Amino acid sequence: MLNKVRVRFAPSPTGGLHLGGVRTVLYNYLFAKKHGGDFIVRIEDTDQSRFVPGAEQYIFDCLKWCNLEPDESPVHGGNYGPYRQSERKAIYLPYAEKLIEEGFAYYAFDTPEELEQMRIDEKTAENLSPQYDNSIRRKMKNSLTLSAEKTRQLLNAGTAHVIRIKMPEHETISFTDLVHGEVSFDSSLVDDKVLIKADGMPTYHMAVVVDDYLMQITHAFRGEEWLSSAPVHILLWKYLFGLNSMPQWAHLPLILGPNGKLSKRDGAKFGFPVYAMNWTDPRNNEFTEGFKEKGFLPEAFINLLAMLGWNSGSEQEIFSLEEMIDAFSIDRIHKSGARFDYEKATWFNQEWIRKIPVAQLTTTVKPLLEAAGCTITDDNRLTSIVQLVKDRCSLLPDFEKQAGYFYLSPVKWEREAVLPKWTSEKPEFFEQFCKNLATIGNWNFIEIETVFKNLSTEMNIKPGELQLPLRVMLVGGKYGPAVFDIAYWIGKEETIARIQKALPIFKA
RNA sequence: GCCGCGUUGGUCAAGGGGUUAAGACGCCUCCCUUUCACGGAGGAAUCACGGGUUCGAAUCCCGUACGUGGUACCA
Numbered sequence A: 001m002l003n004k005v006r007v008r009f010a011p012s013p014t015g016g017l018h019l020g021g022v023r024t025v026l027y028n029y030l031f032a033k034k035h036g037g038d039f040i041v042r043i044e045d046t047d048q049s050r051f052v053p054g055a056e057q058y059i060f061d062c063l064k065w066c067n068l069e070p071d072e073s074p075v076h077g078g079n080y081g082p083y084r085q086s087e088r089k090a091i092y093l094p095y096a097e098k099l100i101e102e103g104f105a106y107y108a109f110d111t112p113e114e115l116e117q118m119r120i121d122e123k124t125a126e127n128l129s130p131q132y133d134n135s136i137r138r139k140m141k142n143s144l145t146l147s148a149e150k151t152r153q154l155l156n157a158g159t160a161h162v163i164r165i166k167m168p169e170h171e172t173i174s175f176t177d178l179v180h181g182e183v184s185f186d187s188s189l190v191d192d193k194v195l196i197k198a199d200g201m202p203t204y205h206m207a208v209v210v211d212d213y214l215m216q217i218t219h220a221f222r223g224e225e226w227l228s229s230a231p232v233h234i235l236l237w238k239y240l241f242g243l244n245s246m247p248q249w250a251h252l253p254l255i256l257g258p259n260g261k262l263s264k265r266d267g268a269k270f271g272f273p274v275y276a277m278n279w280t281d282p283r284n285n286e287f288t289e290g291f292k293e294k295g296f297l298p299e300a301f302i303n304l305l306a307m308l309g310w311n312s313g314s315e316q317e318i319f320s321l322e323e324m325i326d327a328f329s330i331d332r333i334h335k336s337g338a339r340f341d342y343e344k345a346t347w348f349n350q351e352w353i354r355k356i357p358v359a360q361l362t363t364t365v366k367p368l369l370e371a372a373g374c375t376i377t378d379d380n381r382l383t384s385i386v387q388l389v390k391d392r393c394s395l396l397p398d399f400e401k402q403a404g405y406f407y408l409s410p411v412k413w414e415r416e417a418v419l420p421k422w423t424s425e426k427p428e429f430f431e432q433f434c435k436n437l438a439t440i441g442n443w444n445f446i447e448i449e450t451v452f453k454n455l456s457t458e459m460n461i462k463p464g465e466l467q468l469p470l471r472v473m474l475v476g477g478k479y480g481p482a483v484f485d486i487a488y489w490i491g492k493e494e495t496i497a498r499i500q501k502a503l504p505i506f507k508a
Numbered sequence B: 001g002c003c004g005c006g007u008u009g010g011u012c013a014a015g016g017g018g019u020u021a022a023g024a025c026g027c028c029u030c031c032c033u034u035u036c037a038c039g040g041a042g043g044a045a046u047c048a049c050g051g052g053u054u055c056g057a058a059u060c061c062c063g064u065a066c067g068u069g070g071u072a073c074c075a
Helices: A019-034 A055-066 A085-101 A112-121 A148-156 A204-214 A224-240 A264-270 A298-306 A321-327 A342-355 A358-371 A379-392 A398-404 A415-421 A425-438 A445-459 A463-475 A483-490 A492-507
Strands: A006-009 A038-041 A105-108 A162-165 A172-177 A181-186 A194-196 A219-223 A248-252 A255-257
Touching: A006 A019, A006 A219, A019 A038, A019 A055, A019 A219, A019 A248, A019 A255, A019 A298, A019 A321, A038 A055, A055 A298, A085 A105, A085 A162, A085 A194, A085 A204, A085 A224, A105 A148, A162 A224, A172 A224, A172 A248, A181 A224, A194 A204, A204 A224, A219 A224, A224 A248, A298 A321, A298 A342, A342 A379, A358 A379, A358 A398, A379 A398, A379 A483, A415 A463, A415 A492, A425 A445, A425 A463, A425 A492, A445 A463, A445 A483, A463 A483, A463 A492, A483 A492
Parallel strands: A006 A038, A219 A248
Antiparallel strands: A105 A162, A162 A194, A172 A181
16 A cells, blocks of 8 residues: 555434444544544534534544544544534535536526425336436426526525536446445436535535545445445546546444344344444433443453454454454455344453453443442452352353442342241351351351351251352352352451341241 | 345354365353352354355355334434
8 A cells, every 4th residue: 555544434413422433433544543543533514504513522432442542533623623513614515616617507586395306206106215316307497498598697696506417317326345345336317416415514415425535444344234325436536536546435334233233222122232322412411321330341242343354364352452463464354234233242251250350350340330339448358259260250240249248238038049048046056157267267268168067067957058058148148169169258257247137037 | 125244152253266165252961069159071053045156165156034224494
């Protein structure tokens, strides 16, 4: 590659950041870093009616959480700004006017009502959604059908108008997509897309081309939903800047939900997140859950996303960001959409909980436990506890159950779990056990176990029949690591206290 | 409807003319553990369909079906 690699993620700040969006960011980022290039975030806020306050900040918060920081953006700065299209409004019109001069575009004065009427009038069984294309445009009110004088008149009078591209007739437009290979379209089947809207803002089509050129983008990754409008972009590049400077396109496969395209509805319906972080729409207070708050580690989140539509060709599935950068290549991106599997997603998280350094894990788990009511005064003790239980957790909130009882005495017990084996000599055992525990000088799990085993031998009760009741008394249920480890970390007094507190409830 | 893109177990996928068609998630059985996990050993389950081309097709070609995206002064 001759030029420095420059890629961009271009979201419109209209709501939460979707799984697919984050994956697009990730592939951009991986490719840029792999080739020593720049990753740019450009905000595509050309639709003022869809502007949502806070959405832009939210996007940057998500990128930060994922550790996918841009090199250039409205908040990170850069030499190709401004990075918000709304702030670039004045840039686009001259290019559109140039297209008109050269006969590649035209003014159109049709009102929204007239367009709607056209769609009704022209609709037939063979043409369910009529487009403003080469067959229709000669029936409409535009600078192609109006005299030059009339057009000038309308323009001077400030008549509302748009600028549309004039799609050529029967021309095959083809290009090589980095993911799909050769793709071609018949130009007469593509409509005359609006380039500049009546409010003077460019549409996406105009803005991507001009901005990608001005920002010297070399590779353009975007979702496959854009593939159908690629011919418009190709033509614009050809007319405006020449095909030689056009970025290489890579249309990424879609991420699908349990049935069809993945939507935030699916998340609500099936109980998994689809946004990177929690998002509340300020317009209607509609809340959508995020992976972060659901208890995913960012390392796991980007890892699982990377594997949805790409793989390294090896059997490796767990990748750190650095490993992904190293292994990434566009030619191993799949052509077909991938269905998102929440079970597998949680497996990735489980793997990452085990993989990241325990100190780092502890830092993220601590506030969770505190929020659940645990008072944590000794970080070293917490670290040991996290180490002890982390194999049992696949989502961060699992730590509340698996580590909470080290701080909070159980308030209810799974009596049913022990009742079947709860014979009359058991209470006797535990009362004596408490007395014996009290005599232990050096409180460690070997001592505790020894005392336990000795007494069970003495009373002729199988230790196995005693362990489960002990566990339930200490933690409240059938879970957690080895019982004697638990007793050790709870401490002598607390262990005895918990047994004595639970005993009457089991007797009843 | 029209146009584009796609189709390997339930899901993610390797493989791209000759393979017993990898591996992972999930599921099932067993071992370990008298908790739950982790770990270990097994198991069930796949090339959408129909035609070609070829000695030979999951792999190449053509149809069909299905899925998916687009068909806005939204991105």
